[in-house]
Amino acid sequence: MTSREIDAATIAFAHRLADTAGAVIRPYFRQRIDVADKKPVVAGKTVFDPVTAADRDAEEAIRALIERERPNDGILGEEFGEKKSASGRRWVLDPVDGTRSFIAGRHEWGSLIALEEDGRAVLGIIDQPVLGERFLGVNGECRFRARERDELAVRVRECSRLEDAILCATHPDAFYGPGERDAFRRVQKCVRMTRWGGDCYIFGAMALGFVDLIVETAFHRWDVAALIPVIEGAGGIITNWQGGDCSEGGQTLAAGDRRIHAAALKALAG
Amino acid sequence: MTSREIDAATIAFAHRLADTAGAVIRPYFRQRIDVADKKPVVAGKTVFDPVTAADRDAEEAIRALIERERPNDGILGEEFGEKKSASGRRWVLDPVDGTRSFIAGRHEWGSLIALEEDGRAVLGIIDQPVLGERFLGVNGECRFRARERDELAVRVRECSRLEDAILCATHPDAFYGPGERDAFRRVQKCVRMTRWGGDCYIFGAMALGFVDLIVETAFHRWDVAALIPVIEGAGGIITNWQGGDCSEGGQTLAAGDRRIHAAALKALAG
Numbered sequence: 001m002t003s004r005e006i007d008a009a010t011i012a013f014a015h016r017l018a019d020t021a022g023a024v025i026r027p028y029f030r031q032r033i034d035v036a037d038k039k040p041v042v043a044g045k046t047v048f049d050p051v052t053a054a055d056r057d058a059e060e061a062i063r064a065l066i067e068r069e070r071p072n073d074g075i076l077g078e079e080f081g082e083k084k085s086a087s088g089r090r091w092v093l094d095p096v097d098g099t100r101s102f103i104a105g106r107h108e109w110g111s112l113i114a115l116e117e118d119g120r121a122v123l124g125i126i127d128q129p130v131l132g133e134r135f136l137g138v139n140g141e142c143r144f145r146a147r148e149r150d151e152l153a154v155r156v157r158e159c160s161r162l163e164d165a166i167l168c169a170t171h172p173d174a175f176y177g178p179g180e181r182d183a184f185r186r187v188q189k190c191v192r193m194t195r196w197g198g199d200c201y202i203f204g205a206m207a208l209g210f211v212d213l214i215v216e217t218a219f220h221r222w223d224v225a226a227l228i229p230v231i232e233g234a235g236g237i238i239t240n241w242q243g244g245d246c247s248e249g250g251q252t253l254a255a256g257d258r259r260i261h262a263a264a265l266k267a268l269a270g
Numbered sequence: 271m272t273s274r275e276i277d278a279a280t281i282a283f284a285h286r287l288a289d290t291a292g293a294v295i296r297p298y299f300r301q302r303i304d305v306a307d308k309k310p311v312v313a314g315k316t317v318f319d320p321v322t323a324a325d326r327d328a329e330e331a332i333r334a335l336i337e338r339e340r341p342n343d344g345i346l347g348e349e350f351g352e353k354k355s356a357s358g359r360r361w362v363l364d365p366v367d368g369t370r371s372f373i374a375g376r377h378e379w380g381s382l383i384a385l386e387e388d389g390r391a392v393l394g395i396i397d398q399p400v401l402g403e404r405f406l407g408v409n410g411e412c413r414f415r416a417r418e419r420d421e422l423a424v425r426v427r428e429c430s431r432l433e434d435a436i437l438c439a440t441h442p443d444a445f446y447g448p449g450e451r452d453a454f455r456r457v458q459k460c461v462r463m464t465r466w467g468g469d470c471y472i473f474g475a476m477a478l479g480f481v482d483l484i485v486e487t488a489f490h491r492w493d494v495a496a497l498i499p500v501i502e503g504a505g506g507i508i509t510n511w512q513g514g515d516c517s518e519g520g521q522t523l524a525a526g527d528r529r530i531h532a533a534a535l536k537a538l539a540g
Contacts, residue, residue: 030478030480048462048463050463100463100465101465103436103480104436104438104463104465104472104475104480104481105475105478105479105480105481106378106465106468106471106472106475106480107377107378107401108376108377108378108467131377131401166373166374168374171464171465171466172442172466173464192318193318193320193370193374194441194443195370195371195374195376195441195467196441196442196466196467197378197465197466197467197468198376198467201376202374202376205374205375205376208300208375209375210300210373210374210375210376211374211375
C-alpha cells in the first residue's frame with residue numbers, strides 16, 4: 001500500500017501519458033507494420049521477441065512528455081532504458097505490454113505506466129487504447145474507465161478455495177526456469193479452470209472481479225510495476241512466488257483473495 | 271466454397287439472429303451471474319464446462335426467431351439440441367463460443383451462427399457483441415463490420431513458410447487425444463510464435479490477416495460450422511488434420527495460406 005497520497009496533478013499527468021501512448025498506438029493496430037525481432041537468448045535458446053514502431057514511438061512520445069514537464073523524474077522503459085531520477089520519482093513504462101498479441105490483431109495487450117517513489121510503485125495504469133478501457137491504481141483504490149461509461153471504483157471478488165478459482169497465465173512456455181513448470185502445474189491441478197493468454201489485461205480482469213489467480217514468471221520490472229497499485233488498489237494481493245515483494249519482476253503471483261494467495265504459495269512451494 | 275448464391279433476405283435474417291443474440295448476451299457480460307457446470311467426461315475425467323444464462327437465453331431467443339420466421343429450417347444448437355429440417359437448410363448455433371473466456375471477463379469469445387444447406391456450411395457469422403465486431407462469410411467472401419466503421423471485405427495474408435507463421439490455439443489441454451499433443455508440438459516447433467486463448471475470435475483475426483495458422487481439436491459441429499464460410503470467404507483454408515472436410519468437428523486446421531496449410535498437415539502427420 002502507498003505511504004502517502006499521490007496528488008491530483010500527478011494523477012492527471014499519468015492519465016495524459018496514457019492518452020499520449022494510446023494516440024500513438026491506435027493507428028498502428030491491425031495495420032501491416034514491420035515487426036522486428038529482438039532475439040533475446042532465453043534458457044540457452046534464441047526466442048522471438050517482437051517489437052514494432054508502436055512500442056518505440058509510444059515510448060518516445062511518453063518520454064518526451066516526462067522530460068518536458070517532469071524533468072527531474074527518472075524513467076525506465078522497455079525499449080529505451082533508464083534515465084536516472086533526481087526527484088526520487090521514476091516512471092516505469094511498457095507502452096505495448098503484449099506485443100505478440102498486438103501483432104496477432106488481438107486485443108489482450110495494454111499500455112503500462114507506473115510511478116515509483118523511492119523504488120516502490122505508488123501509481124499504476126493498465127490502458128487498452130483500442131477498447132477504450134483504463135485501470136488506474138493509486139492511493140489505495142482502483143478506478144476503471146470504459147468508453148461511454150462513468151469511471152468507477154472496482155474490487156476483486158472473494159474466492160476462498162482454489163477449487164473455485166479461475167486461474168490465468170499468459171503462456172505455458174514462460175515457465176522454463178528450474179522447477180517452474182511443475183510448480184505451475186501443482187497450482188493448476190487445484191483450480192477450477194485455467195485460461196491462457198492475456199498479458200497485462202488479465203490483471204485488469206482480476207481487478208474487475210472475474211479472475212481469481214494469476215501465476216506468471218520471467219517478468220521485467222516494467223511488466224509488473226503498474227500492476228502492483230492496480231491489484232492492491234482493487235483489494236487484491238500481488239507478490240513473488242515466495243510471498244515477498246515482486247517489484248523486481250521474475251516470478252509473480254496475484255490473487256483477488258488472500259486465502260487462495262496463501263494456498264497458491266503453498267502449492268508453488270511443493 | 272458455396273455452390274450457389276445465398277440471397278440477401280437470408281443474409282439479412284442471419285444478421286438479425288446475431289443482433290438478437292448480442293442483445294441478450296451483452297447485459298450478462300461482466301455481471302455476477304450463476305455459472306453452472308455441465309461436467310462432461312473427457313478422456314475418462316470429469317472436466318469443468320461452464321454454461322450461463324447468457325448461453326441459454328441467447329440460444330432460446332435465436333431459436334424462437336427461426337421457429338417463427340423460418341419454420342421449415344432445422345436447428346442445431348449447443349444447449350438445446352436438434353430440430354430436424356424440412357427445407358434442407360439448418361441453422362447451427364453457439365451463441366457464446368468461449369464461455370470460459372466470457373466468465374473470466376475477457377473479450378475473446380463470440381456468437382457463432384451458421385447456415386447449412388444439405389449438410390454444408392454456406393453462411394457463417396462470428397459476432398463479438400461487446401466489441402461490436404462481426405465477421406460474415408458467405409458467397410465466397412468475408413465481410414467485416416466494426417462499430418462506427420464501414421463494412422468491408424477482408425482477406426487473409428500470405429505466409430509461405432511455417433517459420434514466419436503466427437500460430438494460435440485455444441488451450442493446450444484440449445490436445446488430450448492419442449498423439450495429439452505430440453502432433454501439435456511438431457507444428458509449434460516450426461512456427462515463429464504461438465499465442466494461446468481466443469476461441470472463435472482467433473479465426474476472425476485470421477480472416478483479418480494477422481494470424482496465419484490455427485490448430486484445434488475436440489470441436490463440436492457448432493464450434494466449427496460458422497468458421498468454415500468465414501475462413502474460406504477470406505481466402506483461407508480450413509480442414510481436419512488429414513486435409514479433409516472438418517464440418518463434423520473434431521480436429522481442425524485453418525490457414526490463411528495454402529502453402530503453410532500443406533506444411534502443417536505434414537507436420538501433424540509426423
